[in-house]
Amino acid sequence: MSSSTDWPLWEVFVRSRRGLSHTHAGSLHAPDAEMALRNARDLYTRRSEGVSIWVIPSTAITASSPDEKDSFFEPAGDKPYRHPTFYEIPDGVKHL
């Protein structure tokens, strides 16, 4: 019987105002996407916290593994020259 099983889990992303990107707000259960949107509105925007909501089935998200944290992000670790502060510029040079 359906009531003996949890509805699927959805991740909720809310755009708090125009010009900002959607940010993860939390998750909720709902039987389908339309109900997930309605539930998200009731749960995460009761005080006008959003102007747009995305809901995504939690199972559709692929995430990196925390166990690989070091090796996965390692390529960026030895490239400080990607930051502007890597370069020495003489005092007094402006707009650079």
Added chain:
Amino acid sequence: MAAVTAHQTTQKTLGTANAAGGAGSTAAAGETDAAAADHLAAFDAAVAADERIEPRDWMPDAYRATLIRQMAQHAHSEIIGMQPEANWITRAPSLRRKAILMAKVQDEAGHGLYLYSAAETLGTSREELLDKLHAGRQRYSSIFNYPTLTWADVGAIGWLVDGAAITNQVPLCRCSYGPYARAMVRICKEESFHQRQGYELLLALSRGTEAQHAMAQDAVNRWWWPSLMMFGPPDDASSHSEQSMAWKIKRHSNDELRRRFVDICVPQAEALGLELPDPDIRWNEELGGHDFGAIDWSEFQEVLKGNGPCNEQRITQRRRAHEEGAWVRDAAAAYAAKHAPAQTSPRTPASASASAPTSASAQHVEETA
């Protein structure tokens, strides 16, 4: 709250999607002692450095079990807590008060949902948590086993019960477990309205007729001591405190928070023109805080055992609400199943208002959340 991450941990990393507390032990079973020691060292270092533990991180089984117990109890308290105040929605004295009370009770439902979601990141399920509540295997706060006898009780609950909850919850915003801490930030923002509406309600009664003033005083008399008990047993009798402090789930001891609450309430009661029902409250210059009378812990233990005024009523009502809502859940599930082909894809036209989020952007949000 990223419940997805716990789900995927159990699926991918550990090869099992079993219930509460399972993930840590299955991980340890398949590992060498050295790897387990590395994991524990990384966990301890993260806690020591005040970093947050996130759902997919390795964590000790006991840490996971403690969090599930605490978060489940917290979530249950939010939804059981809807009952005593909901009793007064139809009898609110004005449309203004009625709208406020409905919004507050709706908030409590929302708080329960934030916390259930956060608890689910630890590998338990909503269904399992509700089953345990209904079977009496997980608790909710004893405070909700007291009745709301008059309209003034709605004010006393807002001021004292929500006030005590806020005092407890503000430090939880810095709890070591990320999803719990984030849920608490959201909850604390909303609790402030709860407390202020209660205080305002009591103030109106206190400044009203003699009978209204007496009603407000009576409510405060009845809710004061149970509110102090909300902080839990005294430090020397609290079984979970020490380990929870070490894990930075808790940041302050029960007695410390209780004293802080008394210090906050004394001047607030004066401003209300109401008395706190404790003749032993007095300023202690040396401690820089208030002394107060001894708490009757036998009453606390009795309510905890199920012998409070409303234990039976609360859990019966909760079970009934769940059972009577079954047809709604069934209907929604049947509708979803019928329309499944059009709605299971995350890239239906319905989401065309914005570019459909790719898994890459979702990951990005996950990392920065």
